[in-house]
Amino acid sequence: MSVRVQPEPFDAGAELNAFAARASGAGAVVTFTGLVRDISGGLAHMEIEHYPGMTERAISSIVAEATERFGLDAALVIHRHGRLAPAEPIMMVATAARHRGSAFEAAVFLMDYLKSRAPFWKKEVTADGAEWVAARDEDEAALSRW
Amino acid sequence: MIDVLYFAWVRERIGLPKERLDTSAATVADLVVELAAREERYALAFSDTSALRVAVDQELADFDAPLDGVREVAFFPPMTGG
Numbered sequence: 305m306s307v308r309v310q311p312e313p314f315d316a317g318a319e320l321n322a323f324a325a326r327a328s329g330a331g332a333v334v335t336f337t338g339l340v341r342d343i344s345g346g347l348a349h350m351e352i353e354h355y356p357g358m359t360e361r362a363i364s365s366i367v368a369e370a371t372e373r374f375g376l377d378a379a380l381v382i383h384r385h386g387r388l389a390p391a392e393p394i395m396m397v398a399t400a401a402r403h404r405g406s407a408f409e410a411a412v413f414l415m416d417y418l419k420s421r422a423p424f425w426k427k428e429v430t431a432d433g434a435e436w437v438a439a440r441d442e443d444e445a446a447l448s449r450w
Numbered sequence: 451m452i453d454v455l456y457f458a459w460v461r462e463r464i465g466l467p468k469e470r471l472d473t474s475a476a477t478v479a480d481l482v483v484e485l486a487a488r489e490e491r492y493a494l495a496f497s498d499t500s501a502l503r504v505a506v507d508q509e510l511a512d513f514d515a516p517l518d519g520v521r522e523v524a525f526f527p528p529m530t531g532g
């Protein structure tokens with residue numbers, strides 16, 4: 305498994321190709337890419353703060369759990385921090401498994417846990433000022449299905 | 451000695467990212483009471499602990515977690531990753 309926490313942008317297509325090449329024995333690869341959304345139409349940029357040390361630990365532990373639970377052949381998580389422009393990729397999850405069911409399920413599991421158990425905090429900066437993004441109850445509730 | 455870290459609006463409200471404390475608090479909740487009694491900015495940051503999450507030595511924990519042997523405690527709002 306591979307976990308990367310980085311300020312730099314990444315190329316989701318290139319990451320997918322490299323991941324699929326590494327997971328050559330798997331029959332299914334699923335990827336999810338999260339982008340910076342401009343909800344209000346006035347977003348200048350997004351700032352993502354994280355907890356160095358704990359971030360890598362928390363993501364690795366979520367990935368290890370997903371790997372065991374869904375029998376993954378490989379998993380990749382990339383999550384950025386720092387300053388991000390609208391429409392830029394924030395993060396990416398890739399899962400590889402023998403069959404598509406486990407690969408899809410594992411990707412949803414990883415996303416649900418990354419949303420509310422990985423120590424990142426998003427702040428939206430607009431012309432009017434900056435505001436921390438509030439955690440959504442639906443995201444917390446999504447964990448109960450696992 | 452224990453390192454106490456603050457993130458996101460908790461960091462902004464208290465005005466610093468990290469400090470080293472000499473504390474006799476037995477649990478996270480005791481540490482919160484001790485911090486909240488220091489100054490208005492701490493009292494504000496800790497006024498509603500249901501809006502806060504805590505990590506003890508970089509693992510998510512509860513407010514009743516013991517601090518014996520702990521090196522690092524972090525306070526932050528609910529996480530918004532993904």
